[in-house]
Amino acid sequence: PDRIVVVGGGLAAGTAVVELRERGYEGELVLLAAEDHPPYERPPLSKAVLLGEAEPDSTGVKDPQWYADHDVQLRTGARADGLHTGRRQVLVGREAIGYDTLLLATGARPRRFPMADNSGASVSYLRTIEDSAALRARFGPGFRLGVLGGGWIGLEAAAAARTSGAEVTVLESMDLPLLRVLGPEVAGVMAEMHREHGVDLRTSADVTGISRTDDEVHVALGDGSGVVVDHLLVGVGVEPDTTLAEVGGLVVENGIRTDRHLRTSAEGVYAAGDVANADHPLLGRPLRVEHWDTAIQHGKVAAANLLGGEVDADALPYFFTDQYDFGMEYVGHAAPGGYDRVVLRGDVEGRTFTAWWLDGDRVVAGMHANDWDAIDDVRRIVGTTVDATRLADDGVALGDL
Numbered sequence: 001p002d003r004i005v006v007v008g009g010g011l012a013a014g015t016a017v018v019e020l021r022e023r024g025y026e027g028e029l030v031l032l033a034a035e036d037h038p039p040y041e042r043p044p045l046s047k048a049v050l051l052g053e054a055e056p057d058s059t060g061v062k063d064p065q066w067y068a069d070h071d072v073q074l075r076t077g078a079r080a081d082g083l084h085t086g087r088r089q090v091l092v093g094r095e096a097i098g099y100d101t102l103l104l105a106t107g108a109r110p111r112r113f114p115m116a117d118n119s120g121a122s123v124s125y126l127r128t129i130e131d132s133a134a135l136r137a138r139f140g141p142g143f144r145l146g147v148l149g150g151g152w153i154g155l156e157a158a159a160a161a162r163t164s165g166a167e168v169t170v171l172e173s174m175d176l177p178l179l180r181v182l183g184p185e186v187a188g189v190m191a192e193m194h195r196e197h198g199v200d201l202r203t204s205a206d207v208t209g210i211s212r213t214d215d216e217v218h219v220a221l222g223d224g225s226g227v228v229v230d231h232l233l234v235g236v237g238v239e240p241d242t243t244l245a246e247v248g249g250l251v252v253e254n255g256i257r258t259d260r261h262l263r264t265s266a267e268g269v270y271a272a273g274d275v276a277n278a279d280h281p282l283l284g285r286p287l288r289v290e291h292w293d294t295a296i297q298h299g300k301v302a303a304a305n306l307l308g309g310e311v312d313a314d315a316l317p318y319f320f321t322d323q324y325d326f327g328m329e330y331v332g333h334a335a336p337g338g339y340d341r342v343v344l345r346g347d348v349e350g351r352t353f354t355a356w357w358l359d360g361d362r363v364v365a366g367m368h369a370n371d372w373d374a375i376d377d378v379r380r381i382v383g384t385t386v387d388a389t390r391l392a393d394d395g396v397a398l399g400d401l
């Protein structure tokens, strides 16, 4: 191709652009990024940045100078708002930019909670550098933070806030935080850990009203109780940003639908990262993953295929989290109903263990908690069939499975 256009300013877009140049592509390369920053990574925004250990703008995929040095036309603050796949043009306002091949890496944005938005109270979401910087500025002893939603972002923010000495209340509608992702065995460990660190974790919380009095946020719950905080952080998940894909008439179905090569329904147009609902060759069905590692893998696969390759996007989902002194890595995909048994090995009380999700004898997902040497075994074992009795036997080394 003579000109490749990449739309998006996240990790998938940034990785794709770097990979294109590393693969020796010398044609024109245009990167349209809606935010006022070159592509950056988000995981530190709810961890090191909130803890005050890293600066908000320190997480760039590459130094800004890299783009100039590699002849990438980086346009920040440029939101693509039109797409004519017939004419092979992307629009930014009235300006039309032609492409030979196009990558849409428009990511995801926080799911809104209208009751909070309409309350007039001090409420925010956490997705961008600005969101993180604004939240961190308020942390410290005496600050009362409410977190709506006990998902990854909410729990990481809760941990960082507690570490700063703030008072934290987490409101989770299910019986346990992360219940759907981890199941009760491991979700219970997470809940206990946060309570030990002094988080007021309210589960089965049914939020019935949010209102503002002076500088306080009042959250009313269905059981008649309530919570008063200084600020409410909403973390109730994300939605794929398919606005541009819809304008262009692409097939959109829980994100932009692609085949295993990340090809969308339009000729020459690919999608990657949080926005892509891609056929997964190993799982045999489409899967949309909202994780850091997939953004990187997709970015690389998309780059190869934008140049005419036919590389499969076949990496298994992988994610990690850090909260307090607890870290974990998870590989695979254990959807509710997709497994019939969870095996825990190691010291669960001491929070140094591995967990395995099995469908019969097939391991569909695995994770380690604070047992960093185990990650190679987790990667090797997930997707294979094992003797479940041996897996459950702590006396059998993982390496022998």
Ligand code: FAD
Binding pocket: 007, 008, 009, 010, 011, 012, 013, 032, 033, 034, 035, 041, 042, 043, 044, 045, 046, 078, 079, 080, 081, 105, 106, 107, 108, 109, 126, 127, 128, 153, 241, 244, 272, 273, 274, 275, 289, 290, 291, 292, 293, 295, 318, 319, 320, 321, 322
């Ligand atoms: P995004 O990062 O969403 O980037 C998409 C970009 O495209 C955005 O900047 C958007 O403004 C821009 N854009 C959208 N539409 C247009 C348009 N029309 N024109 C131009 N630009 C456009 N994952 C993990 O695995 N582990 C973690 O610990 C972890 N922590 C996280 C912590 C936080 C606070 C957040 C927010 C996410 C975290 N994630 C984590 C998830 C991970 O960051 C995402 O999976 C990853 O950012 C996805 O990258 P992406 O490039 O697909 O999309």
